[in-house]
Amino acid sequence: MPDKPKPQPKSKPKSKSKRRSAAWFGPADRDGFLHRSWMKNQGLPNHLFDGRPVIGICNTWSELTPCNAHFRDIAEHVKRGVYEMGGFPLEFPVMSLGEPLMRPTTMLFRNLVSMDVEETIRANPLDGVVLLTGCDKTTPALMMGAASCDLPTIVVSGGPMLNGKFRGRDIGSGTDVWTFSEDVRAGKMELKDFLDAESGMSRSIGHCMTMGTASTMASMVEAIGMGLPANAAIPAADSRRSTLAHMAGRRIVEAVHEDLRMSKILTREAFENVIRVNGAIGGSTNAVVHLLALAGRVGIDLTLDDWDRLGRDVPTIVNLRPSGEFLMEDFYYAGGLPAVIREIGEFINKDALTVNGHTIWENSKDAPNYNREVIRPLDRPLVESGGIAVLRGNLAPDGAIIKPSAATPELMQHRGRAVVFEDIDDFKARIDDPGLEIDKDSVMVLRNCGPKGYPGMPEVGNMQIPTKLLKQGITDMVRISDARMSGTAYGTVVLHAAPEAAAGGTLALVRTGDEIELDVAGRKLQLLVSEKELAERRRDWTPPSGVERGYYRLYGEHVMQADRGVDFDFLVGHSGAAVPRESH
Numbered sequence: 001m002p003d004k005p006k007p008q009p010k011s012k013p014k015s016k017s018k019r020r021s022a023a024w025f026g027p028a029d030r031d032g033f034l035h036r037s038w039m040k041n042q043g044l045p046n047h048l049f050d051g052r053p054v055i056g057i058c059n060t061w062s063e064l065t066p067c068n069a070h071f072r073d074i075a076e077h078v079k080r081g082v083y084e085m086g087g088f089p090l091e092f093p094v095m096s097l098g099e100p101l102m103r104p105t106t107m108l109f110r111n112l113v114s115m116d117v118e119e120t121i122r123a124n125p126l127d128g129v130v131l132l133t134g135c136d137k138t139t140p141a142l143m144m145g146a147a148s149c150d151l152p153t154i155v156v157s158g159g160p161m162l163n164g165k166f167r168g169r170d171i172g173s174g175t176d177v178w179t180f181s182e183d184v185r186a187g188k189m190e191l192k193d194f195l196d197a198e199s200g201m202s203r204s205i206g207h208c209m210t211m212g213t214a215s216t217m218a219s220m221v222e223a224i225g226m227g228l229p230a231n232a233a234i235p236a237a238d239s240r241r242s243t244l245a246h247m248a249g250r251r252i253v254e255a256v257h258e259d260l261r262m263s264k265i266l267t268r269e270a271f272e273n274v275i276r277v278n279g280a281i282g283g284s285t286n287a288v289v290h291l292l293a294l295a296g297r298v299g300i301d302l303t304l305d306d307w308d309r310l311g312r313d314v315p316t317i318v319n320l321r322p323s324g325e326f327l328m329e330d331f332y333y334a335g336g337l338p339a340v341i342r343e344i345g346e347f348i349n350k351d352a353l354t355v356n357g358h359t360i361w362e363n364s365k366d367a368p369n370y371n372r373e374v375i376r377p378l379d380r381p382l383v384e385s386g387g388i389a390v391l392r393g394n395l396a397p398d399g400a401i402i403k404p405s406a407a408t409p410e411l412m413q414h415r416g417r418a419v420v421f422e423d424i425d426d427f428k429a430r431i432d433d434p435g436l437e438i439d440k441d442s443v444m445v446l447r448n449c450g451p452k453g454y455p456g457m458p459e460v461g462n463m464q465i466p467t468k469l470l471k472q473g474i475t476d477m478v479r480i481s482d483a484r485m486s487g488t489a490y491g492t493v494v495l496h497a498a499p500e501a502a503a504g505g506t507l508a509l510v511r512t513g514d515e516i517e518l519d520v521a522g523r524k525l526q527l528l529v530s531e532k533e534l535a536e537r538r539r540d541w542t543p544p545s546g547v548e549r550g551y552y553r554l555y556g557e558h559v560m561q562a563d564r565g566v567d568f569d570f571l572v573g574h575s576g577a578a579v580p581r582e583s584h
Contacts, residue, residue: 019256020151021054021088023579024125031582035125048088053256055082055249056126057091058117058146060138065098067135067207067214068158070236077242078130078156081249087128087256089249092120097137099214099486106137107484108456110144110290111559111568112551113137117145122577126151128256130248134158134207134236136487139217140290143226144567146262147297149577152255153262154355155226156248157218159236160328161206166197172210173201174488175321178462185432186470206236209328211320213487216283217290222337223277225265225354229363233332251356260355263574266298269349272310273360276347279314279387280340282323282405284487285495288388289457293565296572304390304399304563308523311387314347316405317376322490323405324382326374334374338367343378391494393526394534395480395506395516398498398563400525406490408476412520414492415528416443416478420512423448424460432467440469443478443516447507450482450500451559451566453544455552461485461495478518480525482507482562494518494525496562502544503561509537 024035036049057078061071075091082089094116097106121129129151133139139157146153164171180197183189207214221227228248234241271291278287288307295302318340320326341348341364350361369375376382383405391400404412419438421427427446430436438444444463451457461483465474479493482500499505506527510516515528527534546556558568 019051019053019127020577020579021125021127022051025049026051031584034584053087053127053253054125055087055089055252055256056121056124056129057089058120058129058131058142059091059093060096060132060134060142061093062096062098064101065096065135065138066100066202067098068096068132068138070205071132071134071158074132074156074158074242074245077245078249081246081251082253085250085253087253090126092124094120094142097135097141099136104454105456105458107458107566108555110137110141111555111571113141114144114148114571117142118148121146121149121151123580128152128252130252131155132158133217133221134214136213136217136286139214139221140294143221144294144297147266147294148571148574150261150263150574151577152252152260153226154228154248154252154255155221155231156245157221157227157231159206159234159238159241160209160215161202162204162235162237163209163327163329164201164203166200170327171197171201172321172327172488173208174212174486175210175490176201178489182465182470182475185464185467204235204237208488210322210488211282211284211318211328213284213286215328216278216281216287216487219277219281219283219337220274220287220291223341223360224270224274225352225360226262228356229338230336233328233336235329235332254357255355258357260357263298265353265355266294266300267352268300270352271295271300271302273349273352275307275310275387276314276344277337277340279311280316280344281318282316282320282382282386285388285401285403286484286487288401289484289496289562289566292563293567296565296567297574299573304401307388307401308390312385312389314344314387315378315381316383316386317343317378317381319374319376319382322488330371330374334371335367335369338364339369339375342367343369343375389520389523391518391520391523391525393524395510395525395527396497397506398561400480400494400497402492402494402520404520407492411476411478411492413518414443414478415515415517416441418443418445418510418512418514418516420445420447420510423453424458427463431464434468436466438466438469440472440474440477443480443518445507445510445516446479446481446483447501447510448482448544450497450502451561452546452556453482453500453502455547455556457484457562457566459484459486459489462489462491462493480516498561498563500561504541504543506534508541509534
């Protein structure tokens with residue numbers, strides 16, 4: 001955080017009678033008695049029910065989500081700030097989504113958690129909310145749910161781990177796991193050395209310290225205006241993360257007085273800023289589906305074409321893994337996201353409002369850059385044209401994406417023979433078969449791993465290179481799927497092909513031996529098979545059967561495709577937070 005915080009705008013308190021919480025705690029009748037009386041069994045005194053703002057602290061703490069395991073402490077710091085400003089903080093839990101442990105994929109449950117958040121906020125006496133987010137899907141899930149309610153809201157991210165350390169050098173979560181794993185398979189690294197790296201990689205509290213999805217989404221929180229300055233980069237173990245949480249607690253009370261709702265911040269201009277910042281930081285491809293879904297919740301018409309148009313000319317200037325060299329701890333010391341926004345000021349909508357009451361440019365225009373190797377100037381970028389490239393063609397008529405900053409330049413224009421894997425189980429069974437007919441020029445195709453097909457759209461798109469090719473020194477190949485990939489991953493990987501195979505997309509019709517053309521500069525992804533042949537293949541195609549019960553069935557029946565953000569069709573648009581009927 002800056003050493004000298006900018007003065008906050010003076011709050012203009014609104015009438016207490018307009019607060020939602022007054023409908024629960026205000027009446028001097030039977031219902032008011034019940035609401036206050038039961039709350040008092042926690043030792044709460046009378047004066048907390050005097051009409052002051054009630055602030056919900058939405059906590060995704062869980063010991064099953066290692067990235068968020070320090071959130072009990074973070075919540076206490078938020079509460080201190082709320083109390084200081086005369087607010088009444090009340091902490092509540094929601095389902096926690098942890099990438100390290102959850103199966104089949106946390107993406108399957110993102111929309112479920114968003115519903116948990118939305119309905120918990122709406123059903124309770126809350127005037128404002130602080131969202132505690134960290135691991136990948138907790139950030140979009142909580143923001144989507146809160147956006148559907150549209151109360152004053154601030155997001156506090158949990159912060160990245162300290163740099164990993166292994167035998168005298170820095171290592172990064174995810175990115176170096178993939179590298180080490182391939183080295184073991186290629187015979188370049190001993191298994192015992194691989195296992196020794198575990199403890200050094202994850203050596204402090206916090207989420208991935210590479211520019212993976214967690215760090216990307218924390219950056220998106222700050223860039224879109226929903227977090228305080230420096231939210232993205234302060235390490236979880238740094239005391240300044242606790243200070244930021246404390247200040248967020250103070251600020252949310254002011255935001256309630258000002259009626260600074262999410263809809264006033266999540267504007268078209270703010271989403272455009274996010275797309276451009278994502279290009280500058282070399283952010284995760286997962287940001288695409290999450291931001292499309294969030295935009296849908298607030299009625300912003302954001303599309304894949306916007307991602308391509310707005311991000312393609314933004315240079316990647318943040319030199320972090322997987323695209324570059326450094327890690328999030330270095331990024332914070334270099335100046336963090338405010339320094340990035342200042343560097344790319346010509347691309348930024350400067351008047352976009354943020355939760356601290358100032359514009360994005362007021363928060364960033366004087367931000368120092370302490371290390372121009374970590375945060376490079378525009379005239380010396382890591383990648384000339386960053387962002388996310390959106391590809392179209394008969395193989396993905398509704399779009400597919402690739403991250404140029406993480407790809408091999410020589411493969412960005414490529415034509416090769418398809419080697420098709422029916423699903424992830426087929427891939428795992430055959431990828432290391434010495435008899436597999438595949439070479440360095442082949443195009444690996446993985447299907448039935450999209451929103452409906454897996455179900456849940458897992459991070460398996462960065463398919464492993466066959467061992468026999470690794471031993472020949474091949475480290476990258478063109479890979480295409482309807483899946484996602486970890487934000488910590490890298491390679492010439494085409495993702496999110498829409499429609500997916502399980503929904504009848506052309507990906508379902510590809511056969512081994514077909515020729516595929518990739519042309520990133522021309523934004524083209526084409527299966528070189530005639531329309532007549534594809535029509536004949538389609539007649540023989542049978543859609544996979546869906547799951548028959550529970551949340552899986554709800555998901556399969558209502559999830560939209562990747563180009564629509566993988567949200568549920570019935571959650572598009574927001575419902576507000578009108579006070580529900582009394583319960584007694």
